[in-house]
Every structure is written in C-alpha cells, then in structure tokens.
Amino acid sequence: MSEISTQELKKAGLKATLPRIKILEILEQSEMRHLSAEDVYKALLETSEDVGIATVYRVLTQFESAGLVFRHNFEGGHSVFELNEGHHHDHILCIKCGRVDEFLDETIEQRQKIIAREYGYAMTDHSLIIQGICPECQERAKGKE
Amino acid sequence: MSEISTQELKKAGLKATLPRIKILEILEQSEMRHLSAEDVYKALLETSEDVGIATVYRVLTQFESAGLVFRHNFEGGHSVFELNEGHHHDHILCIKCGRVDEFLDETIEQRQKIIAREYGYAMTDHSLIIQGICPECQERAKGKE
DNA sequence: CAGGTAAATGAGAATCTTTTGCATTTCGCT
DNA sequence: AGCGAAATGCAAAAGATTCTCATTTACCTG
Structure with missing residues (x-):
C-alpha cells in the first residue's frame, strides 16, 4: 500500500525512506x-511510528524543495x-476559528x-x-450579543 | 522635541512613557x-536608551492594537x-536582497x-x-553567468 | 508640588518553533 | 550479503517572542 507513495518519492528524486513515505501518506x-509540522508529528505518533520532530521538519523542507x-x-x-496538487490558489481564513478556504481569481493573478x-x-x-470572519463565526457572534 | 510623539501617544490612548516615545520616534x-523588533532594539541601543527587548515587543504590540x-x-x-500612515498598500519583495517595495492596486482591492x-x-x-527578484539583483545575476 | 496607585518597565527565565551536530541506522546498488 | 552515501534520532542549540515579578514611572489628587 505504500507502493504508490514510494513511486511518488522516487519520481521526485528522493530516496524512499520510511519516514518520508509515512509523512507523504499523512x-x-x-x-x-x-x-503544521507539529500536526504531522502528532499524526505520526498515532501511527506509532518512531519518527523525530527534526525529521519531520527536514522531510517537509525537502518535500518543499522537491x-x-x-x-x-x-x-x-x-x-x-x-500538498501540491498542481493547481495554484490563494487563501481566505477565519481569524476566529482558523478555518481556511481556497480561491483562485484570474483577475488578481493577472494584475x-x-x-x-x-x-x-x-x-x-x-x-x-x-482574513475575515467566516459565516459560522458571524452567526455565533450574533447569537451572543 | 518629543512633544509631538507624546501627543500622538496620548491621542492613541497610551501613557506617554519614555520607551514608547523613543520607539515611536525611531x-x-x-x-x-x-x-523588525530587533531593528528597533538596536536603534534604541544606539541612542543609549536602556530599554529591554521585552519592552520593545510589548510596545510594538500595543502600537499595533492602538x-x-x-x-x-x-x-x-x-x-x-x-508606521500606519493612513494609506493601505501591499508589498513586493526581493527574495535575494530583501528589498521591499509598496504598491496599491484598486482592481485587486475590489476583487x-x-x-x-x-x-x-x-x-x-x-x-x-x-515575491520576486528586483531589477538590481537580476542585473547582478546576469553579470555572474 | 508631594504622594499614592495603577500601569509600565527591565532582566532574565520560559516557551515555541525550527535547525543543527553527531553517532547510528537505513537505502539502493553491486 | 555487503558497502558507502544519505537519512535518521536524539539532544542540544538557536532565534523569536512572551511571561514573571520585583522595581520604577506616569499621571491624578489633595
């Protein structure tokens, strides 16, 4: 099952090591x-893989370079x-709950x-x-006042 | 000469303390x-003011809130x-030399x-x-190749 | 203008995120 | 199976920022 990840890593020019495969799968x-790096690290702990946080940072940085x-x-x-899934996009994020949405606007790209x-x-x-307040958080705020 | 800064601080609802006046002037x-906070701190050292880095961070954060x-x-x-000088703008910065330019584009703002x-x-x-490479750094790169 | 009080400060410790050094392990190849 | 380079784990380091707390300061009052 880690065959696919292994292929992706090789294709990217990286040795297919266990930490890299696991992180890619996560x-x-x-x-x-x-x-965040911390998120990835926590997820690794849950899979009971013995990977250090330093490796998480190293691997993520390599993934970025690759x-x-x-x-x-x-x-x-x-x-x-x-993950780089090929399509560029920008972000709109909620300052209350941290929710992140993605968008792409050709006009802005061109400008x-x-x-x-x-x-x-x-x-x-x-x-x-x-940055802004997402619909849900706006509702929640309204309820309180 | 610190009169003006004192006024500005009061107007912003902040006590006019020595560190705050100095930092605003810087x-x-x-x-x-x-x-950066470090830049401000270094500038303070040069004026031989005895202000700690912690205060620099506290003051800058207060300035932001204010x-x-x-x-x-x-x-x-x-x-x-x-400094907030009233006019919003975005940034374009050079990944080689760190130069920062400012711009404002109404089309983007609207979108x-x-x-x-x-x-x-x-x-x-x-x-x-x-992010990009500024004209000077492009020239410099050309020279090398 | 002295005096009191709450707010602000300085110094250093603490925290958080990320990087680094180094001894050990693992991958990929023969 | 075995070798050498690359990758890893751990712990320590580094960089940025925040916190703690004893001391000082700004501002208001009498």
Whole structure:
C-alpha cells in the first residue's frame, strides 16, 4: 500500500525512506489540507511510528524543495504545509476559528503579474491571504450579543 | 522635541512613557519603513536608551492594537512593523536582497472584497505579498553567468 | 508640588518553533 | 550479503517572542 507513495518519492528524486513515505501518506490522507509540522508529528505518533520532530521538519523542507508541498507562512509564527496538487490558489481564513478556504481569481493573478513587471521584478511567487470572519463565526457572534 | 510623539501617544490612548516615545520616534525617523523588533532594539541601543527587548515587543504590540503600526509576517518567521500612515498598500519583495517595495492596486482591492463576500466572510484584513527578484539583483545575476 | 496607585518597565527565565551536530541506522546498488 | 552515501534520532542549540515579578514611572489628587 505504500507502493504508490514510494513511486511518488522516487519520481521526485528522493530516496524512499520510511519516514518520508509515512509523512507523504499523512499529507495525502489527512482531512485537513493545511498541516503544521507539529500536526504531522502528532499524526505520526498515532501511527506509532518512531519518527523525530527534526525529521519531520527536514522531510517537509525537502518535500518543499522537491515541489511536492507548498509552505505557507500564516500568522502566529509557524508554517503550514499543503500538498501540491498542481493547481495554484490563494487563501481566505477565519481569524476566529482558523478555518481556511481556497480561491483562485484570474483577475488578481493577472494584475499581480502586471504589477511585478511595472516594478521591474521577476516574479517568482506570491501569497495572498484574506482574513475575515467566516459565516459560522458571524452567526455565533450574533447569537451572543 | 518629543512633544509631538507624546501627543500622538496620548491621542492613541497610551501613557506617554519614555520607551514608547523613543520607539515611536525611531519608527518615524528610520529611513527603513519596515523594522523588525530587533531593528528597533538596536536603534534604541544606539541612542543609549536602556530599554529591554521585552519592552520593545510589548510596545510594538500595543502600537499595533492602538492602530499606530501594522505588523507584517514576512517569510522566515519574524515580523516587521511599519508606521500606519493612513494609506493601505501591499508589498513586493526581493527574495535575494530583501528589498521591499509598496504598491496599491484598486482592481485587486475590489476583487478581494468581492471574493470575501462570495465566500460569506466579513473581511477584516488581507495581505498580499509578491515575491520576486528586483531589477538590481537580476542585473547582478546576469553579470555572474 | 508631594504622594499614592495603577500601569509600565527591565532582566532574565520560559516557551515555541525550527535547525543543527553527531553517532547510528537505513537505502539502493553491486 | 555487503558497502558507502544519505537519512535518521536524539539532544542540544538557536532565534523569536512572551511571561514573571520585583522595581520604577506616569499621571491624578489633595
């Protein structure tokens, strides 16, 4: 069953070691799309795999270099990782409950390219995060007042 | 000369203490618009003020709450602070040299509001950072190859 | 303008996240 | 099966930020 993951790792140019296979599977099987290193580590403990947190960080960083995952720097000084499934998107996140939604807006994508060009930059990446209060949390707040 | 800063602090609802006055002046007088807590601390040391790093963090956080400064979470796990001069803008930053430019694009601003509404979020904030290589660093790279 | 009080500060310890050093283990290949 | 390079685990380190608590300061009152 770890055959598929093994293939993916080899294809990405990484040795198929046990920690890497496990971590990749966790990323693929988690119902959360955005996992912190700590999240991955906890999930590993639950599978009773004996993997150190240092390895989790190392592997996630390698995955990022290999293009398997994206690393996002959300607020609060810690990174979250997300499987690269080919389609770029931006994030809209709730400041109350932490919920994360994804969106893609071609107009904004285009404008960014134009802006980078205007300033003479060779754009390599961009990150757009809209913060707000999600529908559920708005309801909840209304109930209280 | 610290009269003006004192006024600003009072107006923001903060006691006009020496550390706060000094830090506000540093933010106003620095030629860099984006300062990390460490930057502010170093600048304080140079004015031979005896202010601890803990106070720098406390004061900057208060300034943020009071709306005097913005806190941005750039890559690499540390925050930078920037005086709130009334006009919102986004950032474009060079991944080679760390240079930061600012821009404001109405089209993007509008689209963000629309997207937040589509997803049912009450937008409270947003941050857009374009990363790339600035003109100077592109030149430098060309020279080398 | 002295005096009291709550708020603010300094110093260092504590915390949190992430990285590093190094001895040991594992992978991939022969 | 066996070798060498690459990967791992552990613990220690590092960097950023927050907290604790005794001491000091700003501001209000008399």
